Amino acid sequence: MKTYKELTEELDEVLGFAARKAVGRRMKILAKKASTKMRKKLNKMRAMTQDKAKKKAQKKVRKFFMQKMAGKSKDLASMSMQQKANLEKRVDQKMKKASGAVHSMIGRFKKLVIKKHQQDRQAAQKK
Numbered sequence: 001m002k003t004y005k006e007l008t009e010e011l012d013e014v015l016g017f018a019a020r021k022a023v024g025r026r027m028k029i030l031a032k033k034a035s036t037k038m039r040k041k042l043n044k045m046r047a048m049t050q051d052k053a054k055k056k057a058q059k060k061v062r063k064f065f066m067q068k069m070a071g072k073s074k075d076l077a078s079m080s081m082q083q084k085a086n087l088e089k090r091v092d093q094k095m096k097k098a099s100g101a102v103h104s105m106i107g108r109f110k111k112l113v114i115k116k117h118q119q120d121r122q123a124a125q126k127k
Contacts, residue, residue, distance in 0.1 A: 057113050062091065063076070065091045
């Protein structure tokens with residue numbers, strides 16, 4: 001069984017179709033385990049670290065760029081794997097060119113992510 005660190009390093013790499021599907025299947029199984037559910041519940045109660053907030057903000061910015069390049073009317077979830085791969089390549093190129101704007105967006109999204117986590121945390125504590 002792979003450790004969490006190995007899984008996250010694997011996710012950071014560019015994955016092929018088969019590897020992407022395999023990771024998805026593995027994560028689906030992991031999500032159903034009681035230990036994962038408990039850890040998720042405990043993490044909701046903790047304050048979010050700056051590193052985690054930055055990572056989540058980076059993902060949100062990337063998704064924002066992907067949606068913008070795909071078009072507002074297109075649903076990213078319903079796109080084929082090949083279309084997603086092509087879109088990701090184009091988005092990565094665009095993000096490299098506009099690195100200053102990307103960094104400022106990450107900062108803004110980071111604040112929003114932290115704020116949302118604090119609201120979720122307060123709601124979880126009330127339960």
